[in-house]
Amino acid sequence: MSDAKLFRGEEKPTWCPGCGDFGILASLTQAFVGLDLYPHQVCLVSGIGCGSKLPYYMKANGYDSLHGRALPVATGIKLGNHDLKVIVISGDGDGYGIGGNHFIHTMRRNPDMTHIVENNQVYGLTKGQYSPTSPKGYIGSTSPEGAIEVMTNPIAMAVAGGATFVARAFAGDPKHLTQIIMKAIQHKGYSLLDILQPCVTYNKINTYDWYKERVYKLDAEEGYDPSNYAAAWDRAKEWEERIPIGVIYQEESRPTYEEQVSQLKDGPLYRQSLYQDRELLESVKREFM
Amino acid sequence: MVVVNNLTFKMGGEAGQGVESSGAGFTRAISRAGVYVYGLQDYMSRIRGGHNFFQIRVSDRDIQATESAVHVLLPLDVDTVNEHLHEVVPGGVVIMDAPMKVEDARLTDRGVKPIRLPLTEIAQREGAERGLPATTAKLMMNTASIGVAAGIIELPFEYIEQVIIDNFGGKKGSKIAEANVAVARAAYDESQREFAADFEYKIRPLEAKPRMLLNGNQAIAFGAAAAGCRWISMYPMTPATSISEWLASHSKKLGVVVKQCEDEITAILMAIGAAHSGVRAMTATSGGGFSLMVEAVGLSAMTETPLVIAIAQRGGPSTGLPTRTEQSDLQFVIHASQGEFPRVVLAPGTIEECFLAGQRAFNIAEKYQCPVFILTDMNQSTAVRAIDPERFDFDAAPIDRGELLTNEQLDALTEPYLRHKLTESGISPRALPGHEKAIVLTTSDEHYENGQAVEDPEPRIAQMDKRMRKLDLAAQDIREPLLEGPEQADVTLVGWGTTYGPIHEARVLLEAEGLSVNHLHYHDVWPLPKARTEKVLGSARRAVIVENNYTGQLALVIRMVTGIDIPHKVLKYDGRPFTGDQIAQKVREGVIAHV
Numbered sequence: 001m002s003d004a005k006l007f008r009g010e011e012k013p014t015w016c017p018g019c020g021d022f023g024i025l026a027s028l029t030q031a032f033v034g035l036d037l038y039p040h041q042v043c044l045v046s047g048i049g050c051g052s053k054l055p056y057y058m059k060a061n062g063y064d065s066l067h068g069r070a071l072p073v074a075t076g077i078k079l080g081n082h083d084l085k086v087i088v089i090s091g092d093g094d095g096y097g098i099g100g101n102h103f104i105h106t107m108r109r110n111p112d113m114t115h116i117v118e119n120n121q122v123y124g125l126t127k128g129q130y131s132p133t134s135p136k137g138y139i140g141s142t143s144p145e146g147a148i149e150v151m152t153n154p155i156a157m158a159v160a161g162g163a164t165f166v167a168r169a170f171a172g173d174p175k176h177l178t179q180i181i182m183k184a185i186q187h188k189g190y191s192l193l194d195i196l197q198p199c200v201t202y203n204k205i206n207t208y209d210w211y212k213e214r215v216y217k218l219d220a221e222e223g224y225d226p227s228n229y230a231a232a233w234d235r236a237k238e239w240e241e242r243i244p245i246g247v248i249y250q251e252e253s254r255p256t257y258e259e260q261v262s263q264l265k266d267g268p269l270y271r272q273s274l275y276q277d278r279e280l281l282e283s284v285k286r287e288f289m
Numbered sequence: 290m291v292v293v294n295n296l297t298f299k300m301g302g303e304a305g306q307g308v309e310s311s312g313a314g315f316t317r318a319i320s321r322a323g324v325y326v327y328g329l330q331d332y333m334s335r336i337r338g339g340h341n342f343f344q345i346r347v348s349d350r351d352i353q354a355t356e357s358a359v360h361v362l363l364p365l366d367v368d369t370v371n372e373h374l375h376e377v378v379p380g381g382v383v384i385m386d387a388p389m390k391v392e393d394a395r396l397t398d399r400g401v402k403p404i405r406l407p408l409t410e411i412a413q414r415e416g417a418e419r420g421l422p423a424t425t426a427k428l429m430m431n432t433a434s435i436g437v438a439a440g441i442i443e444l445p446f447e448y449i450e451q452v453i454i455d456n457f458g459g460k461k462g463s464k465i466a467e468a469n470v471a472v473a474r475a476a477y478d479e480s481q482r483e484f485a486a487d488f489e490y491k492i493r494p495l496e497a498k499p500r501m502l503l504n505g506n507q508a509i510a511f512g513a514a515a516a517g518c519r520w521i522s523m524y525p526m527t528p529a530t531s532i533s534e535w536l537a538s539h540s541k542k543l544g545v546v547v548k549q550c551e552d553e554i555t556a557i558l559m560a561i562g563a564a565h566s567g568v569r570a571m572t573a574t575s576g577g578g579f580s581l582m583v584e585a586v587g588l589s590a591m592t593e594t595p596l597v598i599a600i601a602q603r604g605g606p607s608t609g610l611p612t613r614t615e616q617s618d619l620q621f622v623i624h625a626s627q628g629e630f631p632r633v634v635l636a637p638g639t640i641e642e643c644f645l646a647g648q649r650a651f652n653i654a655e656k657y658q659c660p661v662f663i664l665t666d667m668n669q670s671t672a673v674r675a676i677d678p679e680r681f682d683f684d685a686a687p688i689d690r691g692e693l694l695t696n697e698q699l700d701a702l703t704e705p706y707l708r709h710k711l712t713e714s715g716i717s718p719r720a721l722p723g724h725e726k727a728i729v730l731t732t733s734d735e736h737y738e739n740g741q742a743v744e745d746p747e748p749r750i751a752q753m754d755k756r757m758r759k760l761d762l763a764a765q766d767i768r769e770p771l772l773e774g775p776e777q778a779d780v781t782l783v784g785w786g787t788t789y790g791p792i793h794e795a796r797v798l799l800e801a802e803g804l805s806v807n808h809l810h811y812h813d814v815w816p817l818p819k820a821r822t823e824k825v826l827g828s829a830r831r832a833v834i835v836e837n838n839y840t841g842q843l844a845l846v847i848r849m850v851t852g853i854d855i856p857h858k859v860l861k862y863d864g865r866p867f868t869g870d871q872i873a874q875k876v877r878e879g880v881i882a883h884v
Binding site: 010011038039040041043045048053055056059060061062063064065066069072073074075076077078079080081083084101102104105261262263264268269270271272273274275276278280281284285286288289 | 321499500501502503507511514515516517519520522539540541542543544545546548550551552554555558559560561562563564565566567568569570584585588592678681683688690721722723724725726727728729730731732733734740741742
């Protein structure tokens with residue numbers, strides 16, 4: 001059996017005291033243990049931002065890439081070695097802002113990986129500028145009169161964009177969060193998990209208390225069926241007064257990206273021989289004659 | 290006097306008239322006759338209309354570029370006559386459809402002979418006899434034009450017939466293939482009967498082993514696949530796209546995954562991801578796409594992920610000249626992305642070198658765990674040349690994965706694995722993620738040996754020094770520039786990449802005039818092979834840089850690295866490739882004349 005100790009990193013996190021990222025790190029570890037995964041079977045791929053530092057604090061394969069660019073790197077890793085459990089860790093600016101185009105197109109591809117977005121609705125590491133998920137009117141160092149853009153709704157984007165698993169969790173409820181992470185990892189295909197993660201330093205609006213007053217668990221709602229697209233769409237639009245957490249949408253029939261790449265049928269790409277058959281190469285020469 | 294196996298054809302018309310396909314077919318037919326050919330495509334960034342041409346130079350020796358003089362012009366429209374009549378030599382011919390509105394005097398005044406035959410009529414007649422729709426039949430006018438050209442040069446008809454059959458699926462009996470053969474035959478017979486006797490340029494088939502006919506992009510793709518490349522992620526951009534298209538058309542046969550992405554940023558990052566997991570991976574683009582990739586080049590360097598990037602240059606800046614050639618991205622590629630890190634830039638000058646670069650790039654990338662560029666241009670990407678197949682040597686660059694740890698080595702690990710371990714050589718033995726003995730952690734941040742981010746001066750300096758040591762080491766894989774001609778000469782022509790061909794042709798021309806000329810050609814540009822450069826250019830009497838750009842970028846790199854200034858410059862930035870005779874003329878005027 002796997003053990004949380006195996007995942008314990010040597011570095012002390014640099015997150016602010018009270019940051020929601022601590023809970024996410026703990027829940028992710030618990031989820032790996034719960035699924036009996038070992039550090040070498042996992043590959044954490046992150047972008048840049050507070051949350052994207054997570055791979056430093058967990059002992060597992062890790063690739064900290066560029067701001068906004070974790071998804072394509074992760075897709076390449078997954079197609080290169082589809083035996084790895086690939087987990088993408090990004091923030092809201094990273095995942096929905098600068099990396100927004102990758103988000104849209106990764107959903108279309110449906111690679112079997114989990115995309116965790118630590119959504120604190122603010123740019124923390126650059127000290128409090130508004131992010132794509134900051135509410136309209138958010139006052140920050142670059143928006144002294146309040147942001148005039150409306151906020152992105154990542155859940156609705158994912159439901160509309162073809163994600164096969166769309167979920168939301170709250171960093172203030174680590175037990176529930178662990179369950180949802182496990183479900184996301186178990187899903188065969190691209191799973192988006194947007195985690196409401198209060199930034200205790202810069203976001204004075206979306207605090208733990210603000211969320212606690214609003215979040216409710218979908219799994220406790222009688223009759224809620226995540227495979228019902230219309231129902232999912234209704235829940236995806238909820239915000240402000242009531243915010244659903246749990247699995248909002250799941251489609252289990254769509255094949256994954258890597259299942260549809262014919263060259264991967266014989267096993268992971270990285271294990272295939274580099275040596276081409278000489279007679280085959282000679283026949284390619286003849287094609288040019 | 291009959292001139293055998295030395296002439297140039299030019300076929301021109303609007304996009305959609307079949308200039309490219311007929312030109313390519315005719316080139317193949319001539320190549321199969323055992324003579325050497327060099328085929329240059331020239332097209333505009335549009336699907337219909339405009340002016341395109343295909344130029345085919347034929348020679349009894351292995352030629353490396355086109356020349357300005359045209360002997361047979363095949364205009365499918367009047368524009369082609371207007372654009373190119375001045376290139377036709379006295380004694381040359383213009384093959385036209387009978388009703389084409391061009392005054393014969395314009396030709397005869399220059400000593401050029403008009404050859405008029407009812408090409409469209411022949412196409413329509415033969416098409417109707419085989420039940421083809423009139424619009425389809427009319428399109429065969431280009432086939433008629435080729436038939437006429439083959440007739441006057443007396444290329445045995447069987448070569449034309451076989452290429453037509455191959456082009457339409459390789460089987461006899463297809464109605465469209467039969468119709469095209471009939472059109473070509475009718476045009477050929479009439480042309481030979483009426484005009485061949487008065488035309489002094491001929492093709493006489495030679496006994497030769499079959500040659501390959503391909504362009505630089507196909508050669509890079511083939512070389513890469515032969516070297517075990519299993520991955521290309523890309524976004525379409527002229528003139529690089531055909532690298533990916535060739536790999537896609539061979540993806541089943543050669544086991545290559547080809548992924549078209551939403552943009553070039555994704556293309557390079559997916560390749561980095563695939564390479565990180567252990568796959569030989571590449572991407573291909575042109576300058577604009579590479580501009581988007583730039584940030585990720587540094588990621589490849591910082592995380593020490595082997596990566597091959599093929600860049601086929603076109604005219605810049607910005608969208609620039611989408612279907613035209615230029616060598617204006619050398620400085621950009623050498624310096625692209627923030628910070629300082631090792632990289633290698635290969636600049637193949639011939640199609641054989643493209644094949645070799647495709648093979649070598651992966652070895653260099655894996656040995657030094659850094660980005661490696663294959664830098665070509667539109668001309669190299671699209672021009673085809675006949676090549677003896679043994680010149681593509683599968684053993685020229687045996688697969689070398691550098692310090693990649695095997696499963697057995699990983700099993701025997703007794704200490705925690707350090708992805709960026711400090712070593713004397715600068716190369717950190719590479720483990721792939723997935724083995725239980727080796728947790729692989731890396732980051733775009735500066736890092737400790739174990740891949741943890743760090744900002745302290747000491748590990749920073751250690752990692753910088755480690756990475757930069759690889760650049761010194763990579764110099765051992767850099768090939769010295771090729772010096773053709775005498776070791777010492779009155780004039781030393783200096784170039785890189787695709788200008789190899791025209792400079793080579795220019796040297797042949799100038800030498801024939803009794804001038805003492807040599808040619809220093811760089812097929813590997815970065816790190817610049819310093820010692821050989823200093824030796825040759827330090828003692829050169831008159832060095833002349835020849836480049837397809839405005840500023841003389843290689844000359845600037847040479848000055849940056851060696852302090853040597855190249856005083857004479859032959860630069861061209863009109864988007865068209867050099868011809869040998871153009872360079873020779875510039876050398877006569879600008880260099881020889883002023884000394």
